[in-house]
Amino acid sequence: MDTKNPKEVLLDPNHTHFILVDDGTVGSFGVEIKFRAKMEKEISEQKVYGNTNVSVPVVCVVVEGGPNTIFTVFEASIFLAKVIASAHELNRQN
Numbered sequence: 001m002d003t004k005n006p007k008e009v010l011l012d013p014n015h016t017h018f019i020l021v022d023d024g025t026v027g028s029f030g031v032e033i034k035f036r037a038k039m040e041k042e043i044s045e046q047k048v049y050g051n052t053n054v055s056v057p058v059v060c061v062v063v064e065g066g067p068n069t070i071f072t073v074f075e076a077s078i079f080l081a082k083v084i085a086s087a088h089e090l091n092r093q094n
Contacts, residue, residue, distance in 0.1 A: 030068040037072070 021032040048054040062069055074084050
């Protein structure tokens with residue numbers, strides 16, 4: 001599967017489910033980041049079986065991705081932000 005238009009992105013046929021976000025922006029990547037962050041925060045703040053002491057663990061596994069993926073991980077990782085930024089910079093220099 002290939003697209004001739006550089007502004008088009010094909011859905012990966014190896015995935016079974018998709019969450020499609022549309023804010024009306026045309027031809028711009030990354031507009032979904034704020035929505036995704038809010039959704040992830042909402043999920044992570046849910047409590048298991050109404051127990052206020054047990055929250056839902058959220059794990060993000062990054063496989064590939066572009067600059068917006070790196071930005072999202074960076075923003076979400078206060079503790080590891082400097083490590084991620086350093087790795088990105090080393091990769092960019094090579």
